[in-house]
Amino acid sequence: MNVLLVAPLLLVVAGVAAGWFLPRVTSPASSVRVLTVATVVAAAGVAAALALVVLAGASELHDVSSWLGWCDALYPGDHGAAPWAGALAAALLVVAARRARRYLSRSRAEMAAFAAVEGVEVIAAAGAVAFAVPGSPGGVILGDELVRTLSRDERQAVIAHEHAHLDHGHHRYVHAVETCAAAFPFLVPLARQVRFNTERWADETAASAVGSRTLVARAIARVALLGAPSPAPGVLGFRSLSAAARVEALLRPSTPVRLTLPAAASTMTIVTTLAGSSVQLHHLVFFLDHACR
Template structure:
């Protein structure tokens, strides 16, 4: 457990370096999967590592050592991690668990509320048009979900662009994009170093929906123009958001990337040829996650050996 237990924590520092290349160079659907899985795996690995370091500190306490029939003296002698490291790990672990639990509860409540609100919107085709001059459009998760569009948004777009708007929002529902955002956000809550991955996911799900709309309509330039017009219409209007954070909109202004200019990047991507799957980035991501998983397993094995040693004395 000398080095292996710290590797997941060190690998988390690479999150800002891998988030942007994956979101910009890799096909959006694949990028979303890679970013979300990376956030979940690295969050789990770092949480387990903090737990292992915390245990090495707990077995130093005579009362707790007696409960496990371990030798506190042997633990202090053979444990490679110092008590200060174990204390810091315990504090970080407690904070990670509490933050992740709070985010999990909030997300669950949001999804339940979204499903309840969607159920109260009876419609034969899943489209709900609300009388509101504020341009707005978003996908509301549910069983089934709903696409909610304001009359202000319909008036801001040409009638020939309405099909792009609907294709984009329906792509959010069909691919369950809110789950990717939720899982990535949960990983970032457990490990704040992974926030760039969660931020990137809020962008790639919009790109995924853009590409789906382009595939449905067969006109990438028209989709790019519609995305830009919808964003401009929403920017001119007072900032209003749906009551449910699980909603996903065509202009992507509800995510952390809103202030970083995601719409111009999406428009530029639509005006360029479609991105392909990038084998190099996929292999690099897989290698990083494999190292994190193997190092965590190795650290757990080392702790097992330590407990056997301190239990034999």
């Protein structure tokens, strides 16, 4: 098979790996934006590669190529793909699509019960239940155990955190990366990084809103002690996700970010990933455009 089919995928994988370094050298907001783009581009690159393999495999089948009006020799030698490879790629695309659709269905089902929420509402729930419900204008759900456990100031910190999720549209980033990760599981670690950094972004926004980083850190620690349920798909909540790391980041804020060698290398790799994926899509279009007529 043509090496140009494989090279863009290697660039995508390199970009995903490089994305791990970004949270160490950039702000949470920048990390969320860049890693979301990298995740979506990686998923699109893999999908385009699989689609190209499907077409290449189909071109080797005389009946199919004749029916579609392609030349029998469209992909001679190492430029084609074995029919079994095309069938396998097609199966992988179908599985990816079904997994993504299942994630979206679960996410919609989880939020359906709270579609009419506006403002702050308290529900009967054990543990650290606090999450944002996107919408127009959206709202915040708090569990009654959490409300009883936290002080008034700590509750305000939690509410400010959840409002930050709504104000910055964090659900869009999380839905995008988790849909991609559902389709292609190798993207799950990167999706977790995006989730964590949306929490860090909301922590920083809440600290500015209440005027105390210590207060937000204390609220995170106390919520973690309550024990948080497993997060539902796409739900943005004040749970104990990497609570220790979040508390430390608030109590020991990093120095102003400078462009370091890892940051430069990560940025350049992700830019290369974008270019590589564009090349991949170009070859898919080229394949279709230059089919024998």
